[in-house]
Amino acid sequence: MTKLTRFLIMESSLAASLFLLTTPLFLFFIFKQRFRSSKNRPPGPPPWPIIGNIHQIGTNPHVSISIFAQEYGPLISLQLGTQLLVVASSPSAALEILKTHDRVLSGRAIPNAFEHSFSPFYLVWSAGCGEHWKSLRTLCRTEMFSPKALEAQLKIRDEKLAQMVSFLQGKKLEVVNVGDVVFTTMFNTISNVFFGKDLLEFEDKHGITAGGLKGKLFKALEDGTRPNISDFYPFVRKLDLQGLRRGNLKILKEIFSFWEDIVEERRARINSSLVAEEEDKCFLDRLLENGFSNDQINICALELFIAGVDTTTSTTEWAMAELLKNKEAFSKVQEELKHKTNSKIVAGLQVSECSYLNACIKETLRLHPPVPFLIPRRAFEACEVMNYTIPRNTQIFINVWAIGRDPEVWEEPLSFRPERFLGSHLDFKGQDFEFIPFGAGRRMCPGLPSGIKSVQSILASLINQFRWVLPNDEDPSKLDMNEKFGVTLQKKKPLQLIFKDLE
Template sequence: MYIAIYNLQINNHIATPFKETTMPFSVFLLLAPLFLFFLIRIYFKPNKNLPPGPRPWPVIGNLHQVGKNPHVSTAILAQQHGPLITLHLGTQVLIVASSPEAAMVILKSQDRFLSSRFVPNAFHSHYLPYTLIWSLDCDENWRSLRTLCRTEMFSVKALETQSSLREEKLAQMIEFLCSKKGQVVNIEEVVFTTMINTLSNIFFGKDFLDLKDKHGIASGLKEKLFKILSSGVAPNVSDFFPVLQRLDLQGLRKQTLRHINEVLKSWDDIINERRSAAIAKEEQCFVDHLIKDGFSNDRINILALELFTAGTDTTTSTIEWAMAELIKNKEVMYKVQQELKHKINSNTIIESEISKLPYLNACIKETLRLHPPAPLLLPHRAIQTCEVMKYTIPRGAQILVNIWAIGRDPKLWEDPLTFKPERFLGTSLDFRGQDFEFIPFGAGGRRMCPGLPIGINSIQSILASLILRFDWVLPDDQDPVKLDMNEKFGVTLQKEKPLQLIFEIIN
């Protein structure tokens, strides 16, 4: 049975109630009339032709069935109720799609009705009108930001212009690692720092971190970004009962805004410095272009924040998962090493050579199938009532696409829990979001990830560089077969235990 396959995967991830959402009993008593009203709405308000799903409990709905790993729990519920299910989170309706057919309708066919963004209450602030990722609607501001980023940062021309910079940061990473021979290396930290410095140079024209001493103008930036994401997406009673939003009972909105302001202070002086020099100097980095276009500091700040959060966590987690799978699967690692040995003519990866590495790219695709960085993508909201697979999606419903479940569906993938890159060789399945059984970055609708080109490019070149120059093993002669592969759910799907390795330099 398919459910049994899932149970193999979630040994230590059984869905448990959201303990964080439990409110003090006295608060519930004070708000009893409101909850009674919500109860009546859930059980007596007609919702015709909703997708099937488990019966909700009074007041909390299905919150107790979601748990700390919603990508796993909703996948199991989909096996019981179908590829399109309805859950009630408090008074909110949540629709979860877990099949390529349902994903295609939501992300493509009905995209114009379902492309609004569900924004967690913790992210509601005076910065919200300036956001690209969390823009409520695909309005004029969203379109102009998306066009600007695609043209100036993620186009083929822009990527070619940035190639020497990315190669320079790769060389610095390799040089740093060579100094760590025989020492335990935290792969996540090295990759994260490399990505931060690459993006900070593209955006601001300077490094933020130092690989060697970890002191820079953004020391602790990783922790600050993590706090924004963790508080922003933490289970929040204000999201489940919107009438309570203004109260911010758990203080998550205030906490998230404080973390955001702490991060923005990291580069405030740089923006002002670039603004002062803008008249006298030619454009040297992306922030110069934004200043020239009349962007305020708030608009620049939020765009930079979104670039760093979206462009570092996803890339870092994907590379860490890929390295973990390669360490665990020695034969696959050997094939990648042989491909690099025979097709790369130097000790340095040149981006133009990536296309010569079909097996490496198959490994990356297989990693993204098993460990998609955003297992539920980002939440959509229905702009108006529409139909999906003959079911009614009500206006205002939150919508998630469980690409983690799609990537492990045995109806789509043979032996789905096995890391088998060969399944991608000789196929046309690609990252670009056209094949709905494999959409690790979403599909080609309005909300498709605009940074896909630079993200894939970074994953390919960093992973290839790590394998080309170094022979990696687990410390203390640990058995790779027993490597801990448990997940930690968040905005990105991370390894619960960071991957730590040692290496020998390959001459």
């Protein structure tokens, strides 16, 4: 027998074995998907056997799913492997999910990469709305996001703004990555509120920002958005075939090491019965006083950094890009700030009175919502939405990106027109379902008041202090506005500007 013959026999045997192994699985998926299709679930593109609609999602799923919604309706279903996904793409569909059926549809679909020993301590990614979730959310609202807490934080915020402006003044005529500057400013604001000290440096002399903590935070966040076999086929979740869960756990432990000494120092001080003045206490002290473990504290800090820093950074960067492209709007903001503020570094309380600036922020949030699908939800039990059946454990997306660009809701939806919000009752506080960049219902972002104040003050300070130009005198009207999909919606090409003195 020749080598070629033996090789052909081996190949045919292997093919036959694979056929025998995969045929039952193939038939099982066909039967299962046809059985499911007979149910009264929302319409959607026909799924392929085994993979479902995975191949149709692409790198910008908020866009591809929006196109499906135009064909199949405001509530559609997609089959991602064996996982059923239902997506709402209209205000009426969002209202039913976030308000009418909020109780049964308020679970979280936790990415497999995030399912590890720290999972019971999540706030944002908490699978349910149990006692830990309720107590931590209440504590965050009271100690970090209430009007009293925000007023107490005003000194910290103004100090971080001043440091940002001082750093930029030393970069005159140099190309600056706007996102990096805003990220560091916002991160240090939150780290001072939480830990009582800065964790990042603008100059990045020791590689902390670029190669250390910041990079690890982005890596941890990206793990949850990477395509994962374990998410598409839950029956293999425990196997962690791509190693994303193991890798994420390793990254988290490395992140926690950046502040573990601070936690131990504060815990030792509390255990020693040393009483700190109320005004000197940070949020970490409150958690320790309430008996939080190190693991609980670490996850709380991580979620607050990711939720508060990345969203504020992306929103500010998008707002600056839109204003650069729209000179008339930019001039109106400058003129308003000139009359409303007493100094070039603005205070949050003053900025809240700037109606046109706030209209620009709202228009930015409409066109570029920080979280295009909100955080994925999960059905605790089956229910009826818009006369369709949502089965138990279905994953649910709210496509706020599509809602914000719906021509049936918004006039000239692709145009940046802040004037549409002047004198309008529309707000982002979860009551107007055509405009819900921060969600609605019990899972609405609790840090909304803090996030908005941060965007207002950072954006206003940059506009009020500097004259912005693009490198090489590029035409702002041709600025690249392509998106990079992730948990947050970022500019694909980071915004780089040269800051000059005001004329």
